[in-house]
Amino acid sequence: MHPDSPISATLVAWGNAWLAGHVGLDEAVDRLERAAGPQVVSGVVTEIPLRRFLADLRAEGVSALRLSLPVAGDPLGLTGPLPFTMAAVEAGQAATAVLRDRCLGLVPSPDRRGSSYSGVLWTAMEAEATPPDVPGLAEAEHALTSAMRSATDALSGVDGPGRGQPSIGGADDGLAPGYPARAHRVAALTARLASVLRLADERGLTAGQVTVRGQALRDLDRAVRRARVAAHNAIVEARHERDAQARP
Incomplete structure (x- = not known):
């Protein structure tokens, strides 16, 4: 798949x-x-x-x-x-x-x-029944924002033919009813950024530019995947928090 x-x-x-x-x-x-x-x-x-x-x-x-x-x-x-x-x-x-x-x-x-x-x-x-080490929604959103800022800074100095920012307009967040509003917001952003990552290419760049661009995009991809996982797990995370608060 x-x-x-x-x-x-x-x-x-x-x-x-x-x-x-x-x-x-x-x-x-x-x-x-x-x-x-x-x-x-x-x-x-x-x-x-x-x-x-x-x-x-x-x-x-x-x-x-x-x-x-x-x-x-x-x-x-x-x-x-x-x-x-x-x-x-x-x-x-x-x-x-x-x-x-x-x-x-x-x-x-x-x-x-x-x-x-x-x-x-x-x-x-x-x-395995052992829970995976994945970020919560707040942590993942913060890391995604930081990765976006770092990628923008790194790519701003990379010139090349056909340079320009692809559109990150509307995208389906992929979530279902019952998810927190914050999860919908994060998931929608990851969907738009995933589209940008798919459109990125390295044609016409020097070896040094490819290295800078490649690292920035890899870091952003990592943050996008973590934020997407956190958003899709958010409904369970919210339930666990409610259960914990309800315990005496």
Whole structure:
């Protein structure tokens, strides 16, 4: 699955909204299917439709879905084991279902069966129950703002043919009902910045300019991925904060 595809983020956002009671299961799965076509989950024994798989997870006590956006050398959102980590890094994305006593990883790939069928195949894999080291929403937003400022400063001195700033106009934040307003704001910004990163190229630059530009864009990409993960985890983070405040 190409990492530019937002399907894991869509599963996490709408799955968490469903678990929190903001949308129904049918609405969540319909949103996923509108985004990427029919979806099935491949387990150890057989394949089942995503709708049935999620219903089964609910019966097992699933409490949250977490987003992973890893790249080589930066397994963001992952804690293992190795087979799941490797598959997620290759896909550039994954979702993790948090159950009562274990976690289950879900890695997407294109599912094409004949000329007229195009959907998503989710491979279910065992995942470590240890929570990943990912930033909270406030921390991620601060780091993203800092990375944007640093990238702007670094790139302002890089001249080259066709130089100019690509538009970062409107972009869908990808979140579902029930997410905090701050999460929507951060997610929308990451979507716009991700578009800028995809449009960036190095044609016509000197070796030194390529080095400066490349480092600035890598730093920004890292901040964007962390902010996107934090935004998609924000509905769970907010619930945990409410639960903690409610304890005597």
